[in-house]
Amino acid sequence: LEFVRAASWFGTPMTQTLEPRLFYLYVPERDQQDLPTFDTGARNDNLSQLFRTNRFSGPDRVGDANQLTVALTSRFNDLLTGAERARFSIGQVQYFSDREVMLFGEGAGTRSRSPLAGEVVLNPLETLEIRSSGLWNPDTGDTEEGRSQLTFHSRDYRYLASVGHTYSRGELEQSDIAAVFPVTDRVSLIGRWVYDSNLDRTVGSLAGLEYNNCCWSIQVVHQNYLTDDRELEGRLLFQVQLKGLGGSGGASSSVSKAIY
Numbered sequence: 001l002e003f004v005r006a007a008s009w010f011g012t013p014m015t016q017t018l019e020p021r022l023f024y025l026y027v028p029e030r031d032q033q034d035l036p037t038f039d040t041g042a043r044n045d046n047l048s049q050l051f052r053t054n055r056f057s058g059p060d061r062v063g064d065a066n067q068l069t070v071a072l073t074s075r076f077n078d079l080l081t082g083a084e085r086a087r088f089s090i091g092q093v094q095y096f097s098d099r100e101v102m103l104f105g106e107g108a109g110t111r112s113r114s115p116l117a118g119e120v121v122l123n124p125l126e127t128l129e130i131r132s133s134g135l136w137n138p139d140t141g142d143t144e145e146g147r148s149q150l151t152f153h154s155r156d157y158r159y160l161a162s163v164g165h166t167y168s169r170g171e172l173e174q175s176d177i178a179a180v181f182p183v184t185d186r187v188s189l190i191g192r193w194v195y196d197s198n199l200d201r202t203v204g205s206l207a208g209l210e211y212n213n214c215c216w217s218i219q220v221v222h223q224n225y226l227t228d229d230r231e232l233e234g235r236l237l238f239q240v241q242l243k244g245l246g247g248s249g250g251a252s253s254s255v256s257k258a259i260y
Contacts, residue, residue: 006079009086013079021071021091023051029064029100036060042106045135045145047071047117050091055099055107063107066097087121115144128152134167144169158182160259173197178259180210187211190221192258202232206258217241221255 007016040058043049050071055063071091077084093114102108115135122130134146149164160180167173178192187209194204208221221237 007076009076009078012085014076014085015079017073017075017077019073019075021051021069021073023069023071025053025065025067025069027053027062027065030062032061032101037103040103042103045115045117047089047091047119047133050093050114050117056103061101061103061107064097064099064101066095068094068096070094083123083126084121085123087119089120090116090118092116111139113138127155142169143167158188162259174203176204180259186213190219190255190259199230204258206255208237208255210255215243217243219255223258 001020003018005016005018007014037060038058040056040060043052043055043057049055050069053065054061055065069091071089073087073089075084075088076086095109095112095114099107099109115137117133117135119133120131124130129151130149131151132146132148135144136142137144146167147164149162151160151162153160158180159182160178162176162178164176164178165174166176174194174196176192176194180188180190182188190206190208190210192204192206193202195201196203202224203226205224206221208219211218217240219237219239219241222234223237224232224234227233
């Protein structure tokens with residue numbers, strides 16, 4: 001359901017929505033251990049996961065389910081431009097049976113309800129976004145995961161700067177900064193740095209150049225990343241992309257994951 005009413009945001013006329021949502025999912029359990037796995041993994045809990053029909057990310061496993069998702073979202077939209085200025089969301093899954101299907105020991109579960117998932121997105125300016133999301137366990141009172149980020153960008157996204165913080169209980173607590181800075185009309189500098197508070201060290205960095213014109217682009221990026229034995233290793237990523245025709249290489253996906 002979606003309810004809409006007139007509102008205001010610091011004197012600006014707005015529409016405010018109230019969107020309660022119920023989502024019931026039933027999938028019978030089937031033995032899938034004999035099926036090979038190619039590109040499938042267990043998804044992490046988050047707000048978008050509450051409404052997925054499969055708790056696995058690929059087609060090699062279909063998760064059994066008997067559950068009801070209850071969620072509530074409220075948005076503030078600029079009445080004149082239609083732009084979303086704020087969004088508040090909260091939701092939780094109630095499980096009516098245990099989850100049996102697993103992949104490499106992950107994906108199954110016996111808890112009767114999921115963590116409480118929430119998200120706040122604020123766009124007070126067209127060039128500023130403040131985003132925070134997290135998972136809170138009502139049984140233990142602990143915050144299981146959290147991510148907060150402030151992003152400032154020019155209207156055409158040529159200038160971009162962001163500061164973020166990521167938390168996963170018992171696993172990591174990281175801070176990061178990222179930037180895209182044009183040095184000419186065609187060339188931009190790209191960079192990101194990630195610091196882990198638990199390890200007290202840098203765990204990742206990215207720096208490179210991007211050339212753009214109307215028809216094609218080139219990215220050359222050097223990336224440092226933390227290996228399983230907690231050593232920093234580097235690699236050089238290179239991509240040429242013909243706009244409208246696709247591209248090749250891995251630089252673009254790495255940059256898009258690193259810089260939101």
